[in-house]
Amino acid sequence: MPYTAEHKRQTRQRIVREAAHAFRERGLDGVSVPGVMSQAGLTHGGFYAHFASKDALIASSFSEGFGESAERLLTPDEGTSTAEALDHFVRAYLSRAHRDEPATGCVVPSLTSEVARASGEVRAGFTAALREYAHRLAQLLPGADDAERDTAALTLLAEMAGALQLSRAVDDPALSDAILLRARRQAWAVIASMQNTSDTSTERIPAKEHPHE
Amino acid sequence: MPYTAEHKRQTRQRIVREAAHAFRERGLDGVSVPGVMSQAGLTHGGFYAHFASKDALIASSFSEGFGESAERLLTPDEGTSTAEALDHFVRAYLSRAHRDEPATGCVVPSLTSEVARASGEVRAGFTAALREYAHRLAQLLPGADDAERDTAALTLLAEMAGALQLSRAVDDPALSDAILLRARRQAWAVIASMQNTSDTSTERIPAKEHPHE
DNA sequence: CGCATGATATGATGACTATCATATAAACAT
DNA sequence: ATGTTTATATGATAGTCATCATATCATGCG
Numbered sequence: 001m002p003y004t005a006e007h008k009r010q011t012r013q014r015i016v017r018e019a020a021h022a023f024r025e026r027g028l029d030g031v032s033v034p035g036v037m038s039q040a041g042l043t044h045g046g047f048y049a050h051f052a053s054k055d056a057l058i059a060s061s062f063s064e065g066f067g068e069s070a071e072r073l074l075t076p077d078e079g080t081s082t083a084e085a086l087d088h089f090v091r092a093y094l095s096r097a098h099r100d101e102p103a104t105g106c107v108v109p110s111l112t113s114e115v116a117r118a119s120g121e122v123r124a125g126f127t128a129a130l131r132e133y134a135h136r137l138a139q140l141l142p143g144a145d146d147a148e149r150d151t152a153a154l155t156l157l158a159e160m161a162g163a164l165q166l167s168r169a170v171d172d173p174a175l176s177d178a179i180l181l182r183a184r185r186q187a188w189a190v191i192a193s194m195q196n197t198s199d200t201s202t203e204r205i206p207a208k209e210h211p212h213e
Numbered sequence: 214m215p216y217t218a219e220h221k222r223q224t225r226q227r228i229v230r231e232a233a234h235a236f237r238e239r240g241l242d243g244v245s246v247p248g249v250m251s252q253a254g255l256t257h258g259g260f261y262a263h264f265a266s267k268d269a270l271i272a273s274s275f276s277e278g279f280g281e282s283a284e285r286l287l288t289p290d291e292g293t294s295t296a297e298a299l300d301h302f303v304r305a306y307l308s309r310a311h312r313d314e315p316a317t318g319c320v321v322p323s324l325t326s327e328v329a330r331a332s333g334e335v336r337a338g339f340t341a342a343l344r345e346y347a348h349r350l351a352q353l354l355p356g357a358d359d360a361e362r363d364t365a366a367l368t369l370l371a372e373m374a375g376a377l378q379l380s381r382a383v384d385d386p387a388l389s390d391a392i393l394l395r396a397r398r399q400a401w402a403v404i405a406s407m408q409n410t411s412d413t414s415t416e417r418i419p420a421k422e423h424p425h426e
Numbered sequence: 427c428g429c430a431t432g433a434t435a436t437g438a439t440g441a442c443t444a445t446c447a448t449a450t451a452a453a454c455a456t
Numbered sequence: 457a458t459g460t461t462t463a464t465a466t467g468a469t470a471g472t473c474a475t476c477a478t479a480t481c482a483t484g485c486g
Contacts (some may be wrong), residue, residue, distance in 0.1 A: 004483080008433070027330055029242035032473060045476090046434040054474065102329075108379070113326045116315075116381035117240055127384040155376055155395045159403075162375025163368055166321070168329035171340040182368045189406035190399055217453075221463065246444065258446085259464040267444065 012050045015040045019057050020064040024110040025103040028058055028118065058118070059125025065107040066133040072104060074136055086140040090187045093160045094180045099167050107133075108161035109168065130154075142194050152194055160187055225263045227253045232270050233277040237323040238316040241271055241331065271331070272338025278320040279346040286311075286319070287349050299353040303400045306373045307393045312380050320346075321374035322381070343367075355408050365407055373400055 018039040022031040033054050034044035051057045073092045076085035092098060098105045108130070115126045131150075138146075138153035163183030167176040231252040235244040246267050247257035264270045286305050289298035305311060311318045321343070328339045344363075351359075351366035376396030380389040 007483095011433080025330075027242070027327060029240070030330065033475085034473080043435050044474090045436065045478095048475070049433060108375075110326055110329075112375075112378045112382045113323055114240060116323075116378060117238075117243065120384070123382060123384045126382055127388070130379075130383070131388075151391050151395045154379065154392055155399050158375035158379045158392065158396065159372035159399065160375070162321075162325075162371035162373070162378070165325045165329060165375070166343075166367065166371045169325045169336060169339055170343070171333070171336045175340070175344075178364050179367055179371070182364045183371065186368045186372065186403055186406075190402060193399075193402035193406070220453095224463080245442075247442090255463095256465050257444090258448095258466065261445070262463060 008050075011040075011042070015042070015047075015050060015057070016060050016064050020061040020068065021103045023058065023061055024065060024105065024107060028111060028114045028122075033057070055119050055121045058122050062107060062125045062129035063132075066129040068104060069106045070133055070136055073098070073106065074133075076140075082140045086191065089137070089140065090160070090184060090191075094163060094184050094187065096177070096180065099164055099176070099180065102168070106157075106161060106164070108157060109165040112161065133157075141191070156187065156190055159183070159190060221263075224253075224255070228255070228260075228263060228270070229273050229277050233274040233281065234316045236271065236274055237278060237318065237320060241324060241327045241335075246270070268332050268334045271335050275320060275338045275342035276345075279342040281317060282319045283346055283349050285317070287346075287353075289353075295353045299404065302350070302353065303373070303397060303404075307376060307397050307400065309390070309393065312377055312389070312393065315381070319370075319374060319377070321370060322378040325374065346370075354404070369400065369403055372396070372403060 015036060019031070019036045022036055022039065033047050036057070037044045037047050047057075051060070073089055076082075076088070080088070093106065102110045107126075111126075115123055118126075134150055134153040134157060137157060138149040141149050141152055141156070143149045143152060160183060163179055163186075167179045167183075170176045170179065228249060232244070232249045235249055235252065246260050249270070250257045250260050260270075264273070286302055287298075289295070289301075293301075306319065315323045320339075324339075328336060331339075347363055347366040347370060350370060351362040354362050354365055354369070356362045356365060373396060376392055376399075380392045380396075383389045383392065
C-alpha cells in the first residue's frame with residue numbers, strides 16, 4: 001500500500017476545502033482545476049485520482065461550503081433562545097462582513113445562478129447540501145408542521161440570499177447598504193408573518209400559466 | 214459613407230438583443246463573443262466595430278434585458294388598478310413559465326451572482342438598469358416616500374429573484390414548485406407589511422385575501 | 427531489504443477564448 | 457463610373473482550460 005488511506009483522505013479534504021472557498025469567491029467558471037490544485041499545494045495531474053471530473057468536485061464542495069456557512073452563521077451560542085439565534089442569523093447574514101467576504105459565506109448568493117445552469121450531478125449535490133442547511137435553519141423557525149418549516153426556511157433563505165446578492169452586485173455603496181438594511185426589516189416581517197400561519201394548503205400553482213403577458 | 218448609420222444601429226441592436234438572451238440563458242461566462250455574433254448572423258471579427266470589449270457588450274445588454282422583462286411582467290394593462298398590476302407581477306414572476314424560460318425573463322435571478330464578481334464597467338451598467346427597473350416596480354407599491362418605495366421595490370425583487378433562482382437550481386421538481394408557491398405567500402406578506410410602515414397612500418392591498426385566488 | 431501499489435508529478439492534447447491586423451465589399455458623393 | 461469611407465469578414469495570436477498518458481516516487485508488506 002502506498003501512503004496511508006488517511007493521507008489520501010486528508011489530501012482530498014484539503015482540495016475540497018480550497019475549492020469550496022475558491023468557488024464562492026470566483027464562481028464555478030472562474031475557478032480552474034489547476035488553480036485549485038496548486039492552491040492545495042499539489043499539481044494539476046493528480047486531481048483525477050481524487051475526483052472523476054470538475055463537476056464531481058463542485059458537487060462535493062457544496063456540502064463543505066454550506067457546512068462552513070452554518071458554522072459561521074447558524075450555530076447558536078450556549079444558552080441562547082431560538083428567537084435570539086434567529087435574530088443573530090438574520091443580522092449576520094445581512095451584514096456588511098458577510099457581503100464583503102463571500103469566500104467563507106453562504107453558498108446560495110454566490111453560486112445559485114450558476115448552479116441553475118449546471119449539470120445534473122452538480123445540481124444534485126447542491127440540492128442535498130441545501131436541504132440540510134435549510135433544515136438546520138428551520139429548527140429556529142416557528143410553526144408546527146416540520147415540512148412546512150423546511151420550506152419556510154428555504155424561502156427565508158432565498159429572500160436574504162437575493163438581497164445579499166444584489167448588495168454585492170450593485171455599484172453604489174450607499175445603495176448596497178440600503179438594500180441590506182431594508183432586507184433585514186423584510187426578513188423580520190417575513191418571520192413575523194410565520195407566527196399566524198393559517199393553512200393555505202389548498203393554494204396551487206396552475207399548470208399552465210402566462211407570465212409574460 | 215458606407216452603409217447607413219441606421220444600418221449600423223440596427224446591427225448593434227441585433228447583437229445586443231441576442232446577447233441579452235444568451236447571457237440570461239447561459240450566463241456571462243457561458244456565452245462567447247463569436248457565439249453571439251454568429252447568432253446575430255455575423256462573424257466574430259466585426260464585433261469590435263460595435264463594442265470596445267465583451268464587458269462593454271455585457272454592460273449594454275442589461276438595459277435590454279431589464280427592459281424586455283419590464284415590458285412583459287411590469288406593464289399593466291389598460292384600466293387595471295396598481296394593486297391588480299402588482300398581483301399580476303408577483304404571480305408571473307414566481308411562475309413555472311418564468312422559471313423554465315430564463316432567456317426572456319428577469320435579469321436578476323439569472324446573472325446577479327456573476328455580476329457581483331464582474332468588472333466595474335459591468336456592475337455600473339447593471340446598477341443603472343436595475344435602478345430603472347426597480348423604479349418602475351416601485352410605482353405599484355404602497356408608501357409615501359419615493360426613495361423608500363424604490364428600496365422596497367429592490368428588496369421585494371430580491372426576495373422573488375432569490376426564490377426563482379433556487380427553484381431553478383434545485384434538482385427535485387416537487388421542491389422547486391414548493392419554493393415558488395411559498396415565495397408567493399411570502400411576497401404578499403412582504404407587500405402587506407409595507408402598508409403598516411409609512412402610509413399616506415390611498416391604494417391598499419388587502420392584507421389577508423389575495424384577489425383572483 | 428526490495429517490491430508491489432497507488433498517490434502525485436510531468437507533459438501533452440485538442441478545444442475554446444478574447445482580441446487584433448488586415449482584407450473585402452457595400453454605400454454614397456462626386 | 458469612380459473613389460472614399462467604414463461595416464463586416466478572414467485569419468491569426470496568445471492564452472487558458474479540462475482531461476488524459478505516462479513517469480516518478482513514497483509507503484508498508486513480504
